[in-house]
Amino acid sequence: MKKNVFKRFAAMSLAVVMVTGLAGCSGDEATFTLDGGDPNDLPDEISLMADTIITEENGLQDFCDEYERQTGIKLSIEKPDHAKYYEKVTLSFASEEPADIIEMGSTYYPELANSGALWDMTEAWNNSTSNCKKIIDEDYVEALKINGVLYGFPMAAGNGTITYVRDDWMKEAGLSNPKNYDEFINMLRAFKARGQGTIPLTSSGFLNNGETPYDIYLREFYQDAIPDFYKDEETGKYVDGFAQPEMKEAIQRLRDAYQEGLIDAEIVTNKTSTCRDKLGSGLVGAFNYWAGMWSLKLQRSMNEGQLKPIPPIEETGGYTERVPTAFAMSIYAPNKAAIFEHFLMFSHDGGEGQMLFTHGVKDKHYTMNADGSATALPYYSDPDNTVEKAIYAPELTITEWNDPIPLDPMVKDSLEEFRKNRVFASVPIVRDAIAENLADLNVVKDVVMANAVTGKTTVDEAIDYYNTKGSYYANAILEDLNSEENLKAEEEALAGATGGSASDEEAAEE
Amino acid sequence: MANNNDNFDHVIVKKPSVGQRMFKYRYFYLMFIPVAIVLLVFYYWPMLGIRYAFSTFKLKQITLRTGPDYSIGLGNFTRLLSSDPFHAAFKNTIVLSFINLVLAMVCSVAIALLINEIQNAWGKKIVQTVLYLPHFLSWVVAASIFMLILSAGTDATGADTSNTGFINAILLQIGILDKPVDFLTESKAWPTVWYIMNRWKETGWGTIIYLAALSSISPDLYEAAEIDGAGRMKQTWYITIPSIMNTILVVFILNLAKIMNVFESVFVFYNSLVYDVSDVIQTYTYRVGIVGNDYGYSTAIGLFKSVVSLILVSASDIISKKIRGYGIV
Amino acid sequence: MKKKFNLINPQYAPRSWFVLFNTLFFVFLMAAMIIPIFKIFCDSMVNETVYGLKLIPKGFDPNTGKEVWFNTIAYKRIVTDPGLYKPFLISIYTTLMTTFLGLLISTLGAYVLIQKDMPGVKIFSYMLLFTMIFNGGLIPTFLVMKNIGLLDSLWAVMLPMSMNVYNLVLMRSFFEGIPVSLFEAAEIDGCTPMGIFVKIVLPLSKAALASIGLFFAVAAWSEYFHYVIYIKSSSKYNFQYKLRDLFQDKQEASEGTKINVNTLKSAAVIVSIVPFMFIYPFCQKYFMTGVTMGAVKE
Known part of the structure; x- marks a missing residue:
């Protein structure tokens, strides 16, 4: 026995010695600068990592060539697999060789910004003299500021979800758009009365799979409840929205509707794709999903029936617009100020650049008509469909420009309906205490919601469960958020930001 | 038995000296070089990263500049051990994968023995091919098939049963149930369903290794047994099983080392109503990992998992030595 | 019934019952x-x-506007x-290479x-088993690949996969x-160790090989994760990766108006089984065939 222990030890130490020998050369220091440099000092080549862009098969390379032709900068694009996109992003930072420009969704943007891996582009934006500055809707830029600092530039509007209902069923039942919660429930009851497996309302999960904003798919039921931490305007302190009485009422509403058979009984196990399948099969009466292009896709997936987006019911105070998806720049990028001007500003210039970034390459992805309008061409790999977008979705543009390719009326309608009633979500707060405790807390929240709504426990029992199991994590987060150091830092940052935008206005006047 | 082994070692050590023996086996060292290179470069070199378990290593500007901060010492481990969901996940991991492992062994060995009894060559070929098919489906596909078949329908009141899955429809038809049951959200039913899904997908594939072992048994042994008048059952019991025992044990112990790694089959199949019985360490890590790119913490979880596996494997190795006289290492 | 070591006595009733039971059992299992x-x-x-369960391979063809059997x-x-x-082609290449390298390393090691x-x-054997239990994790392995310059090379996928301790130990138990x-x-x-390896060990281990x-081939064929982590150029992705990408793309963008997403996914699943x-x-x-290992009596 003793000999065995010795041998094990010998094997391990041998391995360690060999490995240390091998690794002797690693551990060199990283090189990056936080200085933007001269905006006119053009780099020869820039790299981009993006997710929701046109694919290789459909002419990504043509896009790069055209960009080089227009700007003289060589562009290389990496488009990782969608499902593993963020793993790829963090890995690229770990290898200290991230792309210069990186697409960031709203959940990850604040996290990477907080980690210091992203370049602060506030100054570059304030000093920019580009056309973009004149035509952009500044709300979207503001939506990306964290404590007044801009770490990424919006690609397109964040968009959000809107409630779609079966118009043909509404007409059959003689209903008009529901104005309040009672009418909404009555509409679902009317759907329910159709029988034959009709699902009055479907959704996937209760808390949007742990991504903020949590409440988007079930706005009608959450109403004024916020299942997340937020700053109470009156006291200036953070509170746990999940522990507030509004949340209890929201759970009660969900529970009542579920028990009555108005909500898809499979809500806990549904994926969003399952919901879409059910809708496409003509089973679903109401479904809360993305506005814009999806209205067209959902309608096309249906063999029969007519969908229509409805305005929000009065209790909800509107639909939530997500924080926009952003192009951020890594601190390792060279000539940052120049890239900012010749890539980001160029892509929203309201002219040639914007056309390239929105619709792709002329005569490959779209063609110009005699009357100045344009028509999208079919995909290289799929002759049945026309090119939707190159990088920026045309329907979600954030600048004032005349898009030569008109939008589908259905897409336009759902977006108009959505934008009339939207409320901007704010960038999720990121703190170490949140990163450490939120995952555990979300498990508790999931369990509480699922058990209470499906009737395994009463609402009171569920709330008690949250208070005993969740309070440990919630308190740790609250303590950190409400620490003097954090509140003070936020105040200072905000004060700094207002000062910044004031001087910005002065600069604009000059 | 263990003593025997030691004595045997002892005798050999006494004969030629180490140097002589190393010379005798010089070609074998040469043959081991390719194995050693891959082993050291792709497995041992990255192991230096285990040190991050004792550090705060996050995607932070400060970390990028100065490297991980080792001042927290065992901090990641205290955080881990004080987390309630982690305790539950640890328990579930052990229970789910251990039962699954035992079921896998029993089912695969039994079916391999039965396949071996099929005399018709074509029949055997078809049976094997069909049994292996589910292995080629991904877990996502397997899980969605099971969800479809087991669905309790979309009406929570249970009155409208037009959307129920196959199983519920049958059970309602023959009157065993009067209301559809959602097997996937019932904590009592979920583990059983999960075991069945695992066996459905992997049992056939698991038989391959035993079939290969069975085909290596010398026919002479059976002929001899037949002459001695042993029946079919006796032959199976006294010849077949002992002959493949080594393979069974090796497979069992090797899989024991992987017991903590159960992930995808749970991840695509669980839901918040059954977290209490289904959340495992890897799914827990996944959720934690999504929120913060905390490499230090995730390495700590990895190290913890490894230590548990090490204990399990060492224990089974010792048991193997007790029973058979020799371990697997 | 023509098998070499068929021990069945046709008059032996329990055996017939067993065959009947066995046949029924496998029919059920296959179903x-x-x-x-x-x-x-x-x-x-x-x-x-x-x-629900619709078990008829028949569907709507948008080109003809009719329901057709075996709508492809x-x-x-x-x-x-x-x-x-x-x-x-990449899939076939990496599968063949990984299988070859994997068998080489497992047989040599074993x-x-x-x-x-x-x-x-x-x-050696402790060092091998140790890697089954301890590993450096994603980030350190990635950094090693970066240091030895294998990022974006197919070797980064094939080499680590060719060393599989589980398979190596199984091989060893066969050799034993x-x-x-x-x-x-x-x-x-007068055979050298290499000679014994090639002339005796390998021919006797056909079933194991x-x-x-x-195992190696199937693992290499269905590999996906290594490509996500180590491969950058889209010209080096394998079939599995592309299939998944195809799924994602069909869901996220350019959803076909004529082909149902679920239908396309199902077809892709079927295609990925076919090579096997x-x-x-x-x-x-x-x-x-079995192995004639009884050639030399102990």
Whole structure:
């Protein structure tokens, strides 16, 4: 026995010695600068990592060539697999060789910004003299500021979800758009009365799979409840929205509707794709999903029936617009100020650049008509469909420009309906205490919601469960958020930001 | 038995000296070089990263500049051990994968023995091919098939049963149930369903290794047994099983080392109503990992998992030595 | 009934009962395995989303506007997609290479490990087993790949996969079953260790080589994660990766108006199973014949 222990030890130490020998050369220091440099000092080549862009098969390379032709900068694009996109992003930072420009969704943007891996582009934006500055809707830029600092530039509007209902069923039942919660429930009851497996309302999960904003798919039921931490305007302190009485009422509403058979009984196990399948099969009466292009896709997936987006019911105070998806720049990028001007500003210039970034390459992805309008061409790999977008979705543009390719009326309608009633979500707060405790807390929240709504426990029992199991994590987060150091830092940052935008206005006047 | 082994070692050590023996086996060292290179470069070199378990290593500007901060010492481990969901996940991991492992062994060995009894060559070929098919489906596909078949329908009141899955429809038809049951959200039913899904997908594939072992048994042994008048059952019991025992044990112990790694089959199949019985360490890590790119913490979880596996494997190795006289290492 | 060591006495009634039971058992088992897969097969042809179990491979063809049997529209789409031709070749290349390297490393390693008297052999086997339990994790492994310059190279996928301790130890347990007397006899005949390896060990382990080779091949064929982590150029992605990408893309953008998403996915699943149907018969031969290991009596 003793000999065995010795041998094990010998094997391990041998391995360690060999490995240390091998690794002797690693551990060199990283090189990056936080200085933007001269905006006119053009780099020869820039790299981009993006997710929701046109694919290789459909002419990504043509896009790069055209960009080089227009700007003289060589562009290389990496488009990782969608499902593993963020793993790829963090890995690229770990290898200290991230792309210069990186697409960031709203959940990850604040996290990477907080980690210091992203370049602060506030100054570059304030000093920019580009056309973009004149035509952009500044709300979207503001939506990306964290404590007044801009770490990424919006690609397109964040968009959000809107409630779609079966118009043909509404007409059959003689209903008009529901104005309040009672009418909404009555509409679902009317759907329910159709029988034959009709699902009055479907959704996937209760808390949007742990991504903020949590409440988007079930706005009608959450109403004024916020299942997340937020700053109470009156006291200036953070509170746990999940522990507030509004949340209890929201759970009660969900529970009542579920028990009555108005909500898809499979809500806990549904994926969003399952919901879409059910809708496409003509089973679903109401479904809360993305506005814009999806209205067209959902309608096309249906063999029969007519969908229509409805305005929000009065209790909800509107639909939530997500924080926009952003192009951020890594601190390792060279000539940052120049890239900012010749890539980001160029892509929203309201002219040639914007056309390239929105619709792709002329005569490959779209063609110009005699009357100045344009028509999208079919995909290289799929002759049945026309090119939707190159990088920026045309329907979600954030600048004032005349898009030569008109939008589908259905897409336009759902977006108009959505934008009339939207409320901007704010960038999720990121703190170490949140990163450490939120995952555990979300498990508790999931369990509480699922058990209470499906009737395994009463609402009171569920709330008690949250208070005993969740309070440990919630308190740790609250303590950190409400620490003097954090509140003070936020105040200072905000004060700094207002000062910044004031001087910005002065600069604009000059 | 263990003593025997030691004595045997002892005798050999006494004969030629180490140097002589190393010379005798010089070609074998040469043959081991390719194995050693891959082993050291792709497995041992990255192991230096285990040190991050004792550090705060996050995607932070400060970390990028100065490297991980080792001042927290065992901090990641205290955080881990004080987390309630982690305790539950640890328990579930052990229970789910251990039962699954035992079921896998029993089912695969039994079916391999039965396949071996099929005399018709074509029949055997078809049976094997069909049994292996589910292995080629991904877990996502397997899980969605099971969800479809087991669905309790979309009406929570249970009155409208037009959307129920196959199983519920049958059970309602023959009157065993009067209301559809959602097997996937019932904590009592979920583990059983999960075991069945695992066996459905992997049992056939698991038989391959035993079939290969069975085909290596010398026919002479059976002929001899037949002459001695042993029946079919006796032959199976006294010849077949002992002959493949080594393979069974090796497979069992090797899989024991992987017991903590159960992930995808749970991840695509669980839901918040059954977290209490289904959340495992890897799914827990996944959720934690999504929120913060905390490499230090995730390495700590990895190290913890490894230590548990090490204990399990060492224990089974010792048991193997007790029973058979020799371990697997 | 023509088998060499058939021990059945036809008059022996319990045996007949057993055969009947065994046949029924496998018919049932095969049904249980095949029905869900048949369901996917049918889904790949219906071209609409169905709730429940529709088990008829028949569907709507948008080109003719009629319901047709064996509607292959989704398969045509997969086969004609220009992005799938090269990945398929990459898949075949990496699968063959990984299987070859994997068998080479497992047999060499296993052959060394069965040399009980060789100094250091225990250390080798501990070092191997240790890696089954401890590993450096994603980030450190990635950094090693970066340091040795294998990022964006197919070697970064093939080399780590070719060293599989599980398979190596299985191989060793097969080799241990080879009678020692065979080695001794060969040694007396003046065979070198390499000679014994090639002339005795490998030919006697066909069943093991076939089964473990199959394990390597299937693992390499269905590999996906390593490509996500280490490969950057889209010209180096394999078929599995492209299939997944295809799924994602179909969901996220350019959703076909004429082909149902679910139908396309089902067809892709079926396509990814097919290559195995070709490989398998070659391997199965070796499980069926058995190995004449009793050549030398102990």
